[in-house]
Amino acid sequence: MQIGFIGAGNMSTAIIKGLIDSRFTSPEQVTLTKSTAERSKAQADQLGVAFSSNNTELVQQADIIILGVKPQKLPDVLNEIASEIKDSKKIVVSIAAGFNITKIQSFLGDEAKIVRVMPNMNIAIRRSVSGLSFSDNFSVEEKQLVSELFEQLGVTYELAEKDFVTFTAIAGCSPAFTAMYIDGLTRAAVKNGLPYELAQAITLEAVSGTLELMKDKTLSSWDLINQVSSPGGTTIEGVASLENDGFIPSLFHAVDATIKKDQEMSKE
Numbered sequence: 322m323q324i325g326f327i328g329a330g331n332m333s334t335a336i337i338k339g340l341i342d343s344r345f346t347s348p349e350q351v352t353l354t355k356s357t358a359e360r361s362k363a364q365a366d367q368l369g370v371a372f373s374s375n376n377t378e379l380v381q382q383a384d385i386i387i388l389g390v391k392p393q394k395l396p397d398v399l400n401e402i403a404s405e406i407k408d409s410k411k412i413v414v415s416i417a418a419g420f421n422i423t424k425i426q427s428f429l430g431d432e433a434k435i436v437r438v439m440p441n442m443n444i445a446i447r448r449s450v451s452g453l454s455f456s457d458n459f460s461v462e463e464k465q466l467v468s469e470l471f472e473q474l475g476v477t478y479e480l481a482e483k484d485f486v487t488f489t490a491i492a493g494c495s496p497a498f499t500a501m502y503i504d505g506l507t508r509a510a511v512k513n514g515l516p517y518e519l520a521q522a523i524t525l526e527a528v529s530g531t532l533e534l535m536k537d538k539t540l541s542s543w544d545l546i547n548q549v550s551s552p553g554g555t556t557i558e559g560v561a562s563l564e565n566d567g568f569i570p571s572l573f574h575a576v577d578a579t580i581k582k583d584q585e586m587s588k589e
């Protein structure tokens with residue numbers, strides 16, 4: 322099975338490294354392209370894989386094509402490869418936000434086998450949580466193949482496409498939101514006199530320990546909030562302050578804004 326990556330930036334590079342590290346794929350099975358043949362060669366040499374001098378040639382050689390370009394570049398790429406995909410059995414994996422299956426098929430034809438995958442940045446350490454939505458023409462074996470591929474890189478969930486945008490917000494985008502939370506706590510400690518590096522190290526340990534505890538003990542958020550909040554103590558003062566300042570509504574707004582943008586992009 323040959324896997325072709327159109328676009329080899331942050332996400333594709335992490336996927337390629339993860340697939341090779343996990344031994345799911347050998348370097349000989351991977352081909353990539355970037356925006357120019359020179360850049361493709363340099364990246365391929367660095368990763369120990371092959372490159373194609375153009376996207377059409379890459380598609381001709383691949384069984385699975387992973388589209389790893391930014392959404393703004395995707396229409397040109399889809400137009401470029403459409404004739405190679407039409408009437409083929411090739412599987413096209415799109416990791417782009419804002420391109421639903423219908424929109425991708427409007428370029429590649431209604432019969433094209435499209436799977437939308439939304440990984441997240443944690444794929445760089447094979448800790449992605451990836452959402453998968455398939456067009457309705459996949460066989461069970463084909464679905465299994467794509468799922469197995471992304472299982473090498475973390476946890477996967479198969480989703481109805483209507484839920485894909487919500488998944489994108491809480492899984493694809495949330496590393497940025499989580500980093501904002503960590504930054505906020507860190508700088509609040511700096512304001513109170515701790516050096517930045519020390520404050521960030523403490524915050525990261527506290528956050529990662531909290532995640533492990535919640536998973537290990539299968540605690541709900543409110544179980545933990547109640548356990549930490551001593552009656553008449555310090556935590557409940559902070560919890561009340563966050564509630565008063567609209568912490569939860571802010572997150573609702575952020576997720577809604579993310580979903581709205583994805584839906585608008587799919588309509589463009």
Ligand SMILES: NC(=O)C1=CN([C@@H]2O[C@H](COP(=O)(O)OP(=O)(O)OC[C@H]3O[C@@H](n4cnc5c(N)ncnc54)[C@H](OP(=O)(O)O)[C@@H]3O)[C@@H](O)[C@H]2O)C=CC1
Nearest residue numbers: 328329330331332355356360389390391392416417418440
């Ligand atoms: N970043 C994230 O956290 C996540 C991103 N995504 C999605 O992943 C996709 C890629 O994002 P990311 O990896 O961050 O982006 P990058 O900008 O890091 O990578 C994009 C790649 O596309 C290449 N490229 C541009 N034009 C072409 C072309 N015509 N033919 C072939 N390759 C081309 C670029 O090459 P060059 O360097 O030569 O310009 C570059 O290697 C996006 O669609 C995004 O929505 C999904 C989940 C999470």
Ligand SMILES: O=C(O)[C@@H]1CCC=N1
Nearest residue numbers: 417418441489493494
């Ligand atoms: O910001 C974006 O559009 C992409 C999709 C998920 C994470 N990054």
